[in-house]
Amino acid sequence: MALPIQIHTLIVEDSEEDTELLLRELQKGGYDPIHERVETRESLQAALDNRRWDIVFSDYTMPQFKGTEALALLRERGNDTPFLFVSGTIGEDRAVAAMKAGADDYIIKGNLKRLIPAVNRELREAEVRRERKKAEEALQESNQTLEAVVQSSPLAIIVIDPTGNVRMWNPAAEQILGWSAREVLGRPIPIRPEETKKETRDREVKRFVNLERRYKRKDGVLIDTSISTSLLCNNKGEISGVMWIIADITERKRAEATIKQMAYYDTLTALPSRTLLHDRLQQAIPAAADENKSVGLLLLDLDRFREINDTLGHHRGDALLQQIGPRLHAVLQPSDTIARLGGDEFAVMLPRIDSEQAALAAGRLLKALEKPFLIEGIPIVIEASIGIALSPEHGENPDSLIQHADIAMYVAKENKKGVALYSSKVDKHSPRRLALLGELREAIENNHLFLVYQPKIHLWTRRVIGVEALVRWQHPQYGVIPPDQFITTAEHSGLIQPLTLWVVKTALAQCKIWQREGKAPNVAVNLSARNLEDPKLPDQIAELLEASGVGSASLNLEITESALMVNPAQAMETLTHLNNMDIQLSIDDFGTGYSSLGYLKKLPVHQIKIDKSFVKEMATDEEDAIIVRSTIELTHNLGLKVVAEGVESEEVLEKLAALDCDAAQGYHISPPLPPSELNAWFTDTAPAKGWNL
Ligand code: C2E
Ligand code: CA
Numbered sequence: 139m140a141l142p143i144q145i146h147t148l149i150v151e152d153s154e155e156d157t158e159l160l161l162r163e164l165q166k167g168g169y170d171p172i173h174e175r176v177e178t179r180e181s182l183q184a185a186l187d188n189r190r191w192d193i194v195f196s197d198y199t200m201p202q203f204k205g206t207e208a209l210a211l212l213r214e215r216g217n218d219t220p221f222l223f224v225s226g227t228i229g230e231d232r233a234v235a236a237m238k239a240g241a242d243d244y245i246i247k248g249n250l251k252r253l254i255p256a257v258n259r260e261l262r263e264a265e266v267r268r269e270r271k272k273a274e275e276a277l278q279e280s281n282q283t284l285e286a287v288v289q290s291s292p293l294a295i296i297v298i299d300p301t302g303n304v305r306m307w308n309p310a311a312e313q314i315l316g317w318s319a320r321e322v323l324g325r326p327i328p329i330r331p332e333e334t335k336k337e338t339r340d341r342e343v344k345r346f347v348n349l350e351r352r353y354k355r356k357d358g359v360l361i362d363t364s365i366s367t368s369l370l371c372n373n374k375g376e377i378s379g380v381m382w383i384i385a386d387i388t389e390r391k392r393a394e395a396t397i398k399q400m401a402y403y404d405t406l407t408a409l410p411s412r413t414l415l416h417d418r419l420q421q422a423i424p425a426a427a428d429e430n431k432s433v434g435l436l437l438l439d440l441d442r443f444r445e446i447n448d449t450l451g452h453h454r455g456d457a458l459l460q461q462i463g464p465r466l467h468a469v470l471q472p473s474d475t476i477a478r479l480g481g482d483e484f485a486v487m488l489p490r491i492d493s494e495q496a497a498l499a500a501g502r503l504l505k506a507l508e509k510p511f512l513i514e515g516i517p518i519v520i521e522a523s524i525g526i527a528l529s530p531e532h533g534e535n536p537d538s539l540i541q542h543a544d545i546a547m548y549v550a551k552e553n554k555k556g557v558a559l560y561s562s563k564v565d566k567h568s569p570r571r572l573a574l575l576g577e578l579r580e581a582i583e584n585n586h587l588f589l590v591y592q593p594k595i596h597l598w599t600r601r602v603i604g605v606e607a608l609v610r611w612q613h614p615q616y617g618v619i620p621p622d623q624f625i626t627t628a629e630h631s632g633l634i635q636p637l638t639l640w641v642v643k644t645a646l647a648q649c650k651i652w653q654r655e656g657k658a659p660n661v662a663v664n665l666s667a668r669n670l671e672d673p674k675l676p677d678q679i680a681e682l683l684e685a686s687g688v689g690s691a692s693l694n695l696e697i698t699e700s701a702l703m704v705n706p707a708q709a710m711e712t713l714t715h716l717n718n719m720d721i722q723l724s725i726d727d728f729g730t731g732y733s734s735l736g737y738l739k740k741l742p743v744h745q746i747k748i749d750k751s752f753v754k755e756m757a758t759d760e761e762d763a764i765i766v767r768s769t770i771e772l773t774h775n776l777g778l779k780v781v782a783e784g785v786e787s788e789e790v791l792e793k794l795a796a797l798d799c800d801a802a803q804g805y806h807i808s809p810p811l812p813p814s815e816l817n818a819w820f821t822d823t824a825p826a827k828g829w830n831l
């Protein structure tokens with residue numbers, strides 16, 4: 139037998155006897171009633187306050203209370219506990235009224251057989267009511283939460299009913315799309331995607347498919363959105379609407395675009411970056427191959443840009459770099475890409491060309507850079523070297539093409555030809571730039587450097603008046619490496635200090651040998667800008683002079699005009715110090731820097747070397763000839779001697795003599811030579827007396 143079911147039973151009844159009867163009946167029906175009997179309003183109220191009851195039985199009329207009042211009291215309190223009248227006959231009218239007032243059943247005391255089925259039913263229904271109420275409360279709670287979510291969501295939430303009218307439009311929708319809920323509720327959705335022409339054509343197909351896209355706000359502003367849609371169904375499973383959740387991703391898109399721009403474009407020049415060049419090469423190489431054509435990659439490096447930067451300041455250097463792109467653009471096709479790879483290195487990609495066209499383009503690019511650049515009113519002449527590599531011959535992927543163009547560019551710099559096409563033969567020479575740095579220190583320590591000497595001759599007597607020491611690196615693997623390829627590296631790494639001291643020491647030792655042999659050429663050594671910044675330099679040179687036993691007047695130091703301008707005050711101090719030591723000083727590469735005459739006048743220097751770029755072609759180039767002539771005049775006016783370097787022909791040599799130039803140096807006279815090969819010079823042409831260069 140099943141255990142009796144415990145029910146908390148409240149009995150509104152004046153008769154204890156009837157109460158007992160009722161309880162017994164309940165027990166018979168399988169219940170274990172825990173009961174309380176009340177017979178006044180107050181005690182009923184107290185009982186209701188006390189606990190929750192499973193069921194209430196009530197007599198209809200009692201001496202102190204009425205069943206209908208008890209019922210009313212319960213219902214007023216919002217209490218929906220099953221309420222059954224158990225009473226003597228009250229007449230049909232009253233019974234109906236009682237039921238109307240909210241009683242759940244009416245059982246006649248004389249016929250309690252109906253009691254248990256009624257209790258069973260009422261308890262079951264009460265249980266159902268309770269469950270439903272719980273569910274409703276939960277639903278209400280979740281509705282409230284949902285409503286809060288919808289109201290405060292940063293996402294636009296829109297519901298459209300099956301007729302296409304807006305049924306929900308949250309505050310974020312107002313914000314993002316511009317229309318207020320009042321304007322759109324109950325009306326067709328106002329936003330329209332921005333369509334491209336192609337999309338208009340297949341609009342029908344796309345309308346329901348492509349929802350990621352740009353929309354026009356109420357104010358006409360275009361916004362990028364991300365939209366997710368879901369169908370809403372009612373509980374019969376019918377479609378009751380469509381919900382759109384829209385995120386405004388305009389900012390994100392903008393940020394993405396900025397990031398892309400930053401990766402793909404150089405910030406200084408706004409030219410495509412190495413990354414973008416790489417991408418374009420990746421596409422262009424196979425495309426050109428399909429047509430049996432080449433992609434030409436031209437790598438362009440400015441010569442001596444670092445000097446310009448050091449001399450004129452970085453902001454002017456930057457301004458110059460910004461002018462390069464437009465110059466190059468002017469002589470290229472719109473389909474060509476100009477990229478800045480970093481520093482003063484630029485690249486040009488020519489899709490679909492052959493080697494001849496590439497060489498022509500390179501020529502055009504160099505020509506485009508010839509005209510002086512005006513930076514804050516200062517005319518600046520720059521030169522560049524271009525290396526060319528072509529796909530597929532020199533590389534079938536971006537990296538190898540860039541690498542080989544880079545090698546070719548170094549060859550171009552080395553030969554001073556301006557342009558070089560990649561050839562696998564030079565491969566073993568050029569990619570060594572970086573590796574060399576590590577080896578340079580060892581080279582200095584192990585005497586792998588050596589000096590060659592180039593004579594300077596007196597123009598009238600054609601006798602040697604001095605030699606310029608030029609350093610070389612005898613590399614065990616690569617052979618002889620020219621200074622252009624490691625001096626810059628040495629300057630950057632600080633190795634220029636020991637290198638310079640090595641050169642001075644070696645040159646003085648050689649000078650001493652010549653002096654012992656009765657020859658007395660003055661020996662010139664090149665200093666770099668970094669040397670001038672070193673306050674220890676004068677003392678170190680003094681020590682070397684002392685140790686060598688060579689008089690300081692036999693040493694000449696060449697300093698380029700641009701090196702002087704890196705830090706003019708410091709240069710002045712160092713030069714003054716060196717001059718006081720009785721060392722000869724020359725300004726090298728004169729005409730390529732930007733020093734002022736006023737500054738030059740104050741410098742304690744003895745000679746000026748006109749840069750070879752003016753001298754080489756002065757026989758044919760009228761402009762160069764004018765520059766050389768006026769430089770000679772100017773220098774003489776300052777009381778200084780002039781040396782023309784880069785003399786490559788007899789014609790130039792004669793012209794220089796006619797212009798009253800003092801001395802000359804160049805391949806026509808002699809290339810730089812090792813000491814053993816210089817002897818002929820000293821025997822044939824004894825040093826000119828009275829010259830103090
Ligand atoms: P620079 O001081 O202007 O030296 C003259 C350069 O012109 C030398 O190149 C020389 O070989 C070259 N040259 C001589 N005659 C002619 C000619 O008729 N025509 C042409 N086109 N060129 C001629 P090199 O030896 O390759 O030296 C290049 C530069 O390297 C030098 O230019 C100098 O700035 C630097 N350098 C060389 N040795 C040293 C050194 O010991 N220390 C420092 N700091 N720099 C050095
Ligand atoms: Ca020099």
Ligand code: CA
Pocket residue numbers: 726727747749750783
């Ligand atoms: Ca020079």
